[in-house]
Amino acid sequence: MSIVLSAMDWWQMLGHFLSLSLLAVGGAIATAPDMHRYLVEQQHWLSQSQFSASMALAQAAPGPNLLFIPLMGWNVGVNSAGGTASGMAAWPWGLLGVATSMVGMLLPSTTLTLAAARWGHRNRERLGVRAFKSGMAPIVIGLLGATGWILSHAQDRAGNNWPLWLLTIAVTLLVWRTRIHLLWLLAAGGLLGWFGLV
Amino acid sequence: MSMRPSSKSDLFWSFSWLALQGFGGVLAVVQRVLVEEKQWLSREEFVEDWAVAQILPGPNVVNLSLILGDRYFGTSGALLAMAGMLFFPLLIVLAMVLLYSGVADQPQIQGALRGMGSVTAGLITATGFKLLPALKNNPIGQKLSWLFVAWGFVAIALLRIPLVWVLLSLGGLSCTLAYRALRQVRAPATGTRAKP
Numbered sequence: 001m002s003i004v005l006s007a008m009d010w011w012q013m014l015g016h017f018l019s020l021s022l023l024a025v026g027g028a029i030a031t032a033p034d035m036h037r038y039l040v041e042q043q044h045w046l047s048q049s050q051f052s053a054s055m056a057l058a059q060a061a062p063g064p065n066l067l068f069i070p071l072m073g074w075n076v077g078v079n080s081a082g083g084t085a086s087g088m089a090a091w092p093w094g095l096l097g098v099a100t101s102m103v104g105m106l107l108p109s110t111t112l113t114l115a116a117a118r119w120g121h122r123n124r125e126r127l128g129v130r131a132f133k134s135g136m137a138p139i140v141i142g143l144l145g146a147t148g149w150i151l152s153h154a155q156d157r158a159g160n161n162w163p164l165w166l167l168t169i170a171v172t173l174l175v176w177r178t179r180i181h182l183l184w185l186l187a188a189g190g191l192l193g194w195f196g197l198v
Numbered sequence: 199m200s201m202r203p204s205s206k207s208d209l210f211w212s213f214s215w216l217a218l219q220g221f222g223g224v225l226a227v228v229q230r231v232l233v234e235e236k237q238w239l240s241r242e243e244f245v246e247d248w249a250v251a252q253i254l255p256g257p258n259v260v261n262l263s264l265i266l267g268d269r270y271f272g273t274s275g276a277l278l279a280m281a282g283m284l285f286f287p288l289l290i291v292l293a294m295v296l297l298y299s300g301v302a303d304q305p306q307i308q309g310a311l312r313g314m315g316s317v318t319a320g321l322i323t324a325t326g327f328k329l330l331p332a333l334k335n336n337p338i339g340q341k342l343s344w345l346f347v348a349w350g351f352v353a354i355a356l357l358r359i360p361l362v363w364v365l366l367s368l369g370g371l372s373c374t375l376a377y378r379a380l381r382q383v384r385a386p387a388t389g390t391r392a393k394p
Contacts, residue, residue, distance in 0.1 A: 021256060026361035028257040057294050060311055063217045063287020064224050066257040070288055071295060098292070106280075109256025110264060114276055116254055117265040127380050134336050134380075135373030136249040138343040139365065141329050142350025143252065144225075148323030149355040155315040164316045171320025175226065176327045182230060185317050186221045193313025194306045 001047045005080040010100060013045075013076065017069075017104025024109060026143075028066035031105075039072060050075045066105070073101030148172070163198040201237045206271055206278055212236070213263055213282030218290075221314055224259045224283070226321035229328065238266070245332040253365060259283060337379040338372065346372050 005013075016038055020031045032055065039046040054075060058068035077097025081090035123129050152168045155161075171185050192198045203209040212231070220227045225248075232238045239247070251261035260280055267279025333343040349368055353359045 023255065024257065025255050025365075026252070026258075030361070056311065057291060059315065060221070060307075061287060061291040061294055062219065062221050063291070064220070064257055064259045064283060066260065067287055067291045071291060074292060074295060098288070102284075102288075106256070106260065109254070109261070110280070113251070113254045113256055113261045113264050114268060114273070117250060117268060120250060121269065127377060127384065131337075131373050131377035131380055133246040133249055135338070135376035136253060136365075136369050137245045137336060138333055138338075138346035139350045139369045139372060140249045140252045141245070141326050141333070142347040143354055143361070143364075144322055144326030144329070145347070145351045146353075146355035148319045148321075148326065149351070151315060151319035151322065155312050155319065164312065167313065167316045168320040168323070171317050172323045172327070175321055175324035179234075182227055182321060183219055185321070186314050189313035189315075189317030190310040191313070193309035193311065193316075196305075196309055198309075198313050198316060 001050065001079045002083045002085075003045055003076075003079045005045070005076075009043075009045075010096070013073075014100050014104045017101050018108055021105050021108040022112065024105070028064070028069060028105065032068065035069075035072060039076065045076045045079060046072060050079075069101050069105050070098040073097035073099070076101075161198070163192075167192065167198050203238065203270055206275060209267060209270060209275055210278045210282040213267075213279045214286050217283045217287050220259075221318065223318050223322055225262075226318075226325045228259065228262065229325050232266075241329060241332040242335070245329050248329075253369075336376070337383070338375045339379075342375070343372075 020034060023034075024031045036051055040048055040051050051072065054068045054071035058065060058071055061067055074094040074097050077093040077095065077100075078084060078086070078090040080097075081093035084090070120129055120133075148168070152165060156164045167189060171189070174180050174185065175182070189198070203212060216227050216231055217224055219231075229244060233241055233244050247262060247265050248258075251258050251265055254261050260283055263279040263283045264276045268276035271278070330344070330347070333347070334340055336343040338346075346368065350364060353364045353368060354361065
């Protein structure tokens, strides 16, 4: 895929990521639908298959799941330099895309988080701050359970893959009750999937 | 807080190592390493910081790394912890784009991703279970806070209500109850102080 991006377009992309940053309540993944709408449908800077591949690769890589964002920036940058056919000549543009997307996505939320966390820590004895933290604690624990539930559903697309559910339940019990290293479990899950057992 | 990072480089490398172990989500690793192994945080402190990181906009684990890094070493600590969380994973994911863009459609790769995804689901659920005891001393009482856990799960997992609304409604109710409970604890204390 090859596209033409003017300097104005780069600023617009930065502006879009800046505006999404403060909307990412509940994690970066919450902004994925809007990125699809903007980058794929509206601007045609990113192909559908590049969008899907960015999501899948970010899932497979270690680290926070926001990594799909710099991957999309990378793809847009490479597209603007003539696509993957341009080889290494497109890399600087890919890196510009990475920088644009990361700065846009992180600058507003980072600034707000630091300011809010400091205010909260200075005022940690205040009734309101203590009530907020202890009141929200049960909700976010429930949210962890819900995230696990939704992730299991997302893996089981056909809706009848009981070995996948069994694997999730087994891992839940093992991590909850033992101190087994998490990387062993991930490797085991990867192998079971590789050989088509789950 | 019994322990803390010994230096800024300890902070950076600790978060880098955490991030590199987190396939499909870093939170389970953060809980395991920072609370259980390094003991930089108690379970209760972790739940409170996680609540703040989760509710503020932005990527949750990045918010958490900012909050913790800032507490230990100020602004530079916050930025170092965030850099640790992001730098090496970013390099790896970019290398993956360059090397493996052709193999994403292979059924084995798809299968491995599916298997690892199911493991991740278990890791996150287990982290939730491990944090439940932190609610023992919650001002609204253990029973009521467990009820809020259940309601939160039902609202998000089963009813699929958007997170913002759940935080505003259930979270608002829970915080109000906590506020009233904390005020009742504090009120008699100020009363005794007023006496000569």
